[in-house]
Amino acid sequence: MRPSAAKNADGSLKPFYLKRTFKYLPSDRFELDIVNSADPYGAIPLARIKIGGRMLWQAPIRSLRARRRSTRADESYEVSLPRPGFADVLNKVASMVLVPWAVNTPQSVFGKSFVPFALKQGTNFMEYDLVYLRGYMLFWGARNIDGRGFDTEQNRPTNLQIPLIRK
Secondary structure, three states: OEEEEEEOOOOOEEEEEEEEEEEEEHHHEEEEEEEEEOOOOOOOEEEEEEEEEEEEEEEEEOOOOEEEEEEEEEEEEEEEEOOHHHHHHHHHHOOOOOOOOOEOOOEEOOOOOEHHHOEOOOOOEEEEEEEEEEOOEEEEEOOOOOOOOOOOHHHOOOOEOOOEEOO
């Protein structure tokens, strides 16, 4: 779970539930598979996102012993929807996609404007993050507590989250 940019009626941040599988590939390439869920146990998946691209490494942050990393999805960005209700919603709000959304049918949104995911035509999705590797544990930057994404250098995280375990 992480905070989302969406807010509840009382102004508190809505939780954002996800499971992710990250593959670091040769030549600083990556593949990331994310499943967003409506519940903390992942029993009600809403969307599956598969992105691929390159990682760009920058100067370390000595106080955290972490390195600055930018992840650019410049190879692929694919979305599939396992729930009919979510597919219906996207068919209403994201009609610029070439074909209508269908349940469990992956669709590329790479290089396209896709408002629900804040994608803009002609630009690649990119995150400004942190990475720290210790043994079999991979730490990424902790989400900003106000829900801001890592979409700019100024929004880069300043703390690390709990680790992913290397398999």
